[in-house]
Amino acid sequence: MEQSALSTASFLLKGEWKMAEAYTIVFQPSGRRGEVPAGKTVLAAAQELGVGIEASCGGKGVCGKCRIIVEEGRFEKLGLVSGASHVSERGETEEKFFTEDELSRGYRLACLTQITGDLVVTVPEESRSVKQVILEKGKKRTFTINPAVKQYTIKLPAPTLEDARDDRRRLLDVLEEKEGLSGLTVDYPVLRTLPRTLRENDWLVTVSVWQGKEVIRVESGEAPHSLGIAIDIGTTTLAAFLCDLVTGELLSKASRMNPEIGYGEDVLARISYAMANEDGGEKLQRAMQDAVSELAAQMTGEIGRTPSEVDEMVLVYNTAMHHFTLGLDSRYVGRSPFAPAASDALDIKARDLGILINPSANIHSLPIEAGFVGADNVAVLLAEEPYNSESVKLIIDIGTNGEIDLGNKERLLSTSCATGPALEGAQIAFGMRAAPGAIERIEINPETYEPRYKVIGKDEWFPDISFTGAQGICGSGIIDVVAELYRAGIISKAGRINTKLDTPRVRKDDKGKAEYVLAWAPETAVHKDIVITQGDIRAVQLAKGAIYVGAKYLMEKYGIDHVDEVILAGAFGSYINKKSAMALGMFPDCALEKVQAVGNAAGDGARIALLNVEKRKEAAKVAREVEFIETAVEPDFQTRFMEALAIPHAKDEFPHLKEGDA
Amino acid sequence: MEQSALSTASFLLKGEWKMAEAYTIVFQPSGRRGEVPAGKTVLAAAQELGVGIEASCGGKGVCGKCRIIVEEGRFEKLGLVSGASHVSERGETEEKFFTEDELSRGYRLACLTQITGDLVVTVPEESRSVKQVILEKGKKRTFTINPAVKQYTIKLPAPTLEDARDDRRRLLDVLEEKEGLSGLTVDYPVLRTLPRTLRENDWLVTVSVWQGKEVIRVESGEAPHSLGIAIDIGTTTLAAFLCDLVTGELLSKASRMNPEIGYGEDVLARISYAMANEDGGEKLQRAMQDAVSELAAQMTGEIGRTPSEVDEMVLVYNTAMHHFTLGLDSRYVGRSPFAPAASDALDIKARDLGILINPSANIHSLPIEAGFVGADNVAVLLAEEPYNSESVKLIIDIGTNGEIDLGNKERLLSTSCATGPALEGAQIAFGMRAAPGAIERIEINPETYEPRYKVIGKDEWFPDISFTGAQGICGSGIIDVVAELYRAGIISKAGRINTKLDTPRVRKDDKGKAEYVLAWAPETAVHKDIVITQGDIRAVQLAKGAIYVGAKYLMEKYGIDHVDEVILAGAFGSYINKKSAMALGMFPDCALEKVQAVGNAAGDGARIALLNVEKRKEAAKVAREVEFIETAVEPDFQTRFMEALAIPHAKDEFPHLKEGDA
Incomplete structure (x- = not known):
């Protein structure tokens, strides 16, 4: 502990540490965040914010388990900051716990790292005391399995x-004689090791062929x-x-915070x-490459496989995330006339994108539409297929950038809206992602004002159990609690x-x-x-x-005053x-029975495009044909938006909403 | 100098330095080599071997000009060695002259680096006191200009x-409307910067399109x-x-030693x-990537251009160099039945090969034939076109691996032979590449035994000038001198x-x-x-x-006892x-008038394939149709080879060789 006192002193001397100042800390991948006083250790901050970090020795710098990574970070309000100068210096006590490589990547011990500025910290898997559990349940959808990559075992x-x-x-x-595949090319990385692979198992090999055109992997036996x-x-x-490309089976799921959050909370901040x-x-x-590579390693590891066996990847995202992920110049997509660098579907080699799966695998990027309505909305449309429907569907994909589609087989409109991350549990006092410990369901008694609530990972509700282990509130809980606060x-x-x-509540x-x-604590x-603040309620409104x-x-443009069906989609994890x-x-x-919550429809659409190459043609068609409506430029937008903040907007507009329903 | 004495002492203590031992040192890119006693500095060795290294301060460790790079090296006879332990340690005096990066790449000052083991040393361009001059003159050939990459300037x-x-x-x-190019793809690296490039010059751009299929570069204006x-x-x-892809003009030439020489003198040693x-x-x-990238930087720099403007590259090589350059597993190409990893022509992206030109440029590798007869021989055939000839041609491509072709439009045979590097000036006591200072022509007076000789870079012959500045003998000089020694x-x-x-000679x-x-000195x-040793003569024989x-x-297989024409080709630089x-x-x-020395026909063939995409189809055809003859397995090979060592083999077999001719 002497060492850490020393480094604190050195900061005081340099005048870099101002007493009583508070800084923002964001923990990845959970997304938990909070204000902490300067000088507090990252471990203490984590404990306060309910971020589980292993610390067997109780924070004495002995066990070396509370390994974290201090990331370079940026908060919009503060301009660019470098993580390196926002924590106390690393001493020898700490260094011995890490390899050279880890040191260069910013590894620290949370118990010996004091916060001296705004910070983004990654808690690596091995240091997490609560392992992430994914709860997303997909809507049952019928997949036709016709993947871009097919395998052939030949001698x-x-x-x-x-x-x-x-x-x-x-x-x-x-391949030509036995499988009728002619005119194939062999991707370069495959060639490099081909001689050995062919001979390893007496010339018996399994070949992955992409689109009937290119050999992208050869495995022995x-x-x-x-x-x-x-x-x-x-x-x-x-x-x-993660899917099996032959059976279509979903083998594993994973989710994490977007690592680019350190460079701006929203897409405009990141473009800036x-x-x-x-x-x-x-x-x-680079941040996205690493995150995607880590997800691939994590999911394949869970089923005892390796990322090198991943032969195809499909990505969906909004237009800005599309540009960031593909490394396309994004400066013009954020200003009028908002022309993107590329809209059509793209197939880019994994190695070109720096994503660590089979280097010859193609990363298929679904087409984007217009403005900020991107490939993720195309994926939602692929999953929900309103273009095959007689009835008019209103599809709401809730995310930091919300997308709304309206229409049927006759006509299809779409728009985007700046929802903010509140409904994903971010920028909420006790917001968190849908993970064990998150409050996901709430009821409030209108007479006593006492709540009942349910936490992810526990079957019983409070107050049926007295200790719930709650750590925060996820998106579905936030919507519940505001609705219930109003009802009560x-x-x-x-x-x-x-x-x-x-x-007292x-x-x-x-x-x-x-x-x-x-x-209560x-x-x-x-x-x-755990509280809901006036600010949280405002964010939800x-x-x-x-x-x-x-x-x-959209309804006005379409010329209707009611919709047949409402589809609520979103990747916030809990229904x-x-x-x-x-x-x-x-x-x-x-009608409430015509409202359906379908979970992550964009993710489902991405899976459909992964497993059925024919659906990619449908994606190209719908991306071309959907009419994009820019709503924020409407002259009465501000007025109508302000009116829409009330809860509910106007009781008489909701004949289907009876007192007992909410 | 105290520091270097210290490090010498440390070597003595470790017992790594044995007095009076001699080590082999090879200088790149010149290829000069020699034996030097242990403890000598690299600068002293360079001066002795005639390798020009700048040293303004006279070797006192003050000027910092004698910068060299100690490469990891390997000499066949000694097994694997690492360059790092074959020189004295680097002290602080030296370190201050280099950046971190340079230190990690093995940069040293030649005057402060003592030789304590076999060594390969690179003399970077900036340290060379004699700049390389390229003298190769190509045979006049008619090129049809039809390159794979075409440019379009569009608004x-x-x-x-x-x-x-x-x-x-x-x-x-x-591109479709104005140039009729439909179905084009855009290579990924082009997309990344496309938005800015398009807007930089008010939407006027020049587009490089490969094979009418793919956009590989967009430049503004x-x-x-x-x-x-x-x-x-x-x-x-x-x-x-280096060629202009529109006019076909040869803009620059460069040559250098193959950097893989440090890993083995011949291809079998490198495969091992x-x-x-x-x-x-x-x-x-990696060594080849760096060398090729440096050549590109050097040649484009000479004409005030950049490597990023290089839109296409054609490589020719023997089968082993083909595998090494492309990073293909080479273990099976060196053992029966000698199946290569890939024979057909390949187009590989520059970025995949780690070659620093336009990352979207294609590196076109001409097809290889069989055994060690590679793409370089295909290039020779493309240049000489024996397959279009009535008369029977014997084409000899002299290199470390010699290739011989015999035939005409009816039939074409080829074989390879282990020539060794003597005719390129390597492994010869005073051998050097054809560069200024190399003796290239020799005559010896049969009565006085006194020579007349000519040095590259000087117009007058010795003894017409008394100081010739000779540094060694290049390949053509070596052939001359042995022939003259015999004639005299x-x-x-x-x-x-x-x-x-x-x-006294x-x-x-x-x-x-x-x-x-x-x-004389x-x-x-x-x-x-400068002497010709008995060993040198043996190597030439x-x-x-x-x-x-x-x-x-080949003549026997073809069923002829004389040939109509002999073509002498080779990349040794001087005719x-x-x-x-x-x-x-x-x-x-x-007949002597039917013998023709054509210079680097393989290089000419590579240029033809670079400038005329149609010739690549011809290359594929000839690679498939030429008959490869394995001569070393013939039962009487050894006997006939021993007989062939004599000079001339048998006087009566050379009716065309009169006394006055030689």
């Missing part, structure tokens, strides 16, 4: 002095089925799916970052907390701001009261208002409670 | 809110002509040609190295030096071995007598014997004297 004749054909030609000749990965890259969250820094675009891309009369139509109520914080206590794993207005504009969403006034009135 | 309509097509589509649409590079990668020497070391293949490839009666038919002659060295003094730039026997076998070659008995008898 080659061994070369002789009479038949000294080269290895490449020998392979292609058999009878190899296991090829793997494929689909990833929905959201502004705040990444959701990844990329423009303002010479290597800005490269840094954004704790908040007004305008969203204001009634501080005159006779309950409603109180004011140090700064006089009202809040509702959802869970002893019930929780964070040893703090802004999000739902933006969605509502967007949907109404949204459609009654709560309706009670909040998130979408125009519709 | 795009700027995007508007009504026409917000993406940049990629906008570009492809104009009207860009200069695309560049192309052809390289003949020999076992010992690399010869590179690649097999014995886990990263052996990678090291060989200084050596016998068996190649033995007659030490009984009354001339013939003498014995310390070990009693006979040698002929070609230049005062005439030279190396301040030493082995080389010419191998060629002669190979040619005779071979055909009379001397004939006098040595390098090839079967032929």
